[in-house]
Amino acid sequence: xxxxxxxxxxxxxxxxxxxxxxxxxxxxxxxxxxxxxxxxxxxxxxxxxxxxxxxxxxxxxxxxxxxxxxxxxxxxxxxxxxxxxxxxxxxxxxxxxxxxxxxxxxxxxxxxxxxxxxxxxxxxxxxxxxxxxxxxxxxxxxxxxxxxxxxxxxxxxxxxxxxxxxxxxxxxxxxxxxxxxxxxxxxxxxxxxxxxxxxxxxxxxxxxxxxxxxxxxxxxxxxxxxxxxxxxxxxxxxxxxxxxxxxxxxxxxxxxxxxxxxxxxxxxxxxxxxxxxxxxxxxxxxxx
Amino acid sequence: xxxxxxxxxxxxxxxxxxxxxxxxxxxxxxxxxxxxxxxxxxxxxxxxxxxxxxxxxxxxxxxxxxxxxxxxxxxxxxxxxxxxxxxxxxxxxxxxxxxxxxxxxxxxxxxxxxxxxxxxxxxxxxxxxxxxxxxxxxxxxxxxxxxxxxxxxxxxxxxxxxxxxxxxxxxxxxxxxxxxxxxxxxxxxxxxxxxxxxxxxxxxxxxxxxxxxxxxxxxxxxxxxxxxxxxxxxxxxxxxxxxxxxxxxxxxxxxxxxxxxxxxxxxxxxxxxxxxxxxxxxxxxxxx
Numbered sequence: 001x002x003x004x005x006x007x008x009x010x011x012x013x014x015x016x017x018x019x020x021x022x023x024x025x026x027x028x029x030x031x032x033x034x035x036x037x038x039x040x041x042x043x044x045x046x047x048x049x050x051x052x053x054x055x056x057x058x059x060x061x062x063x064x065x066x067x068x069x070x071x072x073x074x075x076x077x078x079x080x081x082x083x084x085x086x087x088x089x090x091x092x093x094x095x096x097x098x099x100x101x102x103x104x105x106x107x108x109x110x111x112x113x114x115x116x117x118x119x120x121x122x123x124x125x126x127x128x129x130x131x132x133x134x135x136x137x138x139x140x141x142x143x144x145x146x147x148x149x150x151x152x153x154x155x156x157x158x159x160x161x162x163x164x165x166x167x168x169x170x171x172x173x174x175x176x177x178x179x180x181x182x183x184x185x186x187x188x189x190x191x192x193x194x195x196x197x198x199x200x201x202x203x204x205x206x207x208x209x210x211x212x213x214x215x216x217x218x219x220x221x222x223x224x225x226x227x228x229x230x231x232x233x234x235x236x237x238x239x240x241x242x243x244x245x246x247x248x249x250x251x252x253x254x255x256x257x258x259x260x261x262x263x264x265x266x267x268x269x270x271x272x273x274x275x276x277x278x279x280x281x282x283x284x285x286x287x288x
Numbered sequence: 289x290x291x292x293x294x295x296x297x298x299x300x301x302x303x304x305x306x307x308x309x310x311x312x313x314x315x316x317x318x319x320x321x322x323x324x325x326x327x328x329x330x331x332x333x334x335x336x337x338x339x340x341x342x343x344x345x346x347x348x349x350x351x352x353x354x355x356x357x358x359x360x361x362x363x364x365x366x367x368x369x370x371x372x373x374x375x376x377x378x379x380x381x382x383x384x385x386x387x388x389x390x391x392x393x394x395x396x397x398x399x400x401x402x403x404x405x406x407x408x409x410x411x412x413x414x415x416x417x418x419x420x421x422x423x424x425x426x427x428x429x430x431x432x433x434x435x436x437x438x439x440x441x442x443x444x445x446x447x448x449x450x451x452x453x454x455x456x457x458x459x460x461x462x463x464x465x466x467x468x469x470x471x472x473x474x475x476x477x478x479x480x481x482x483x484x485x486x487x488x489x490x491x492x493x494x495x496x497x498x499x500x501x502x503x504x505x506x507x508x509x510x511x512x513x514x515x516x517x518x519x520x521x522x523x524x525x526x527x528x529x530x531x532x533x534x535x536x537x538x539x540x541x542x543x544x545x546x547x548x549x550x551x552x553x554x555x556x557x558x559x560x561x562x563x564x565x566x567x568x569x570x571x572x573x574x575x576x
Binding site: 196216274 | 456479497531533536539540549
């Protein structure tokens with residue numbers, strides 16, 4: 001079998017590497033990327049067997065996996081489907097799903113496409129960020145399963161299982177709403193926290209001598225790639241703005257209690273927030 | 289030498305444990321805590337050699353180290369100084385320093401007190417959270433060094449060095465302002481992020497299936513102890529409210545760009561935030 005991976009960054013590179021290195025059957029992995037230095041790096045790092053351009057990959061590979069920034073997907077997916085036959089399978093891995101699903105809602109070859117989102121990543125980017133076992137023990141979401149052909153879904157699940165992912169099914173709207181709260185909001189909060197501290201630091205040279213692991217933890221996601229996250233925020237703007245409004249409202253309330261010295265209300269918020277403990281426990285045990 | 293540790297939680301417990309277990313000279317560690325179950329646990333866990341009440345500890349120990357919540361310090365420090373002789377040394381470890389320094393500004397025995405803040409901690413609390421090597425390779429801040437007697441400062445530094453801490457000196461105002469940005473703001477942001485997600489989760493049962501390690505990282509500090517952090521926020525409210533105002537202002541700007549689909553401005557913020565990378569690198573290499 002021949003598999004093409006389009007977009008050789010953290011996610012695409014990790015998928016390619018895992019298939020190329022761990023697959024015992026004769027699967028060939030073709031890499032596609034408009035960034036030529038990514039192509040070169042992917043070959044040097046042994047992530048792929050060869051590099052082709054997109055049209056060559058479509059005409060030679062049974063499976064095409066897309067791991068580009070999400071804004072490109074809505075252009076790319078209909079174009080690729082146009083050129084595919086009725087046996088090939090197209091799978092995306094984008095972090096938002098409503099726009100992706102909508103862009104092919106009326107496409108005659110919709111059934112050859114599987115809208116997926118493997119929930120994995122690090123704050124690093126590019127082919128050199130590709131990791132073995134990035135997906136091990138993590139979750140994968142497939143949206144609009146009923147619009148994909150059963151054989152296409154079965155093949156996609158087989159690949160995701162091979163990567164170590166367990167697949168769940170959600171409507172695209174639910175996926176995007178939940179992601180706004182448990183992923184995208186964290187990224188905006190982390191980017192903004194870093195910016196706030198960097199701004200003040202211009203006048204306060206010693207400030208980072210005092211930064212501890214607590215700050216490092218909350219600011220870690222601020223290392224994330226702007227090319228990846230800009231399009232994610234943009235394609236999930238409605239739910240993300242809703243999540244941000246609630247977050248800012250809660251921050252303003254907390255700020256008011258701090259200013260008033262209202263320890264009773266501060267404590268209430270902190271005790272309510274402490275209830276996140278079992279959730280975080282679940283994430284960290286899942287990580288192992 | 290006899291050392292009393294008052295407050296047997298994460299910080300006090302770790303100081304006591306480290307001195308009791310690693311000290312080769314004949315240092316005896318006395319524990320003091322108004323919470324009797326903390327006293328019992330500290331004995332069972334081998335953190336201290338014995339438990340005394342505060343007055344007994346003052347009358348028998350050459351060094352008294354305070355690791356209580358910060359709001360209690362302003363009452364405790366003058367009371368203890370009143371009862372101390374001119375050779376004993378009192379050291380606090382509180383996370384805010386202006387109010388602590390002010391409460392003894394005019395005290396006749398001010399010179400026997402050293403205002404310190406070892407920059408270490410985890411999100412856990414109580415005697416069972418006490419850790420060996422919690423302080424290793426971390427930084428310690430002493431404020432108003434010039435108001436402490438040289439022999440008192442020298443002894444405090446010796447103890448902090450033994451714990452693995454390197455001591456820096458800062459005015460109390462600078463300490464509190466910097467801490468508002470690189471520690472307290474992170475805690476408010478993390479508590480509030482958790483609350484926001486927990487609130488929405490009441491109607492969205494599946495939401496935490498989708499939470500990833502990114503969320504876990506930004507929400508980790510929400511596990512922190514309300515009894516510790518309420519008084520920290522309260523005693524640093526002026527600088528913390530200033531930091532929160534800047535953070536909320538930056539969040540509102542980011543929110544606006546997301547809502548408008550202004551990818552150029554979003555990208556500018558993210559690229560500016562990415563400049564946190566070397567700072568985080570410094571924190572993590574310092575951690576090792």
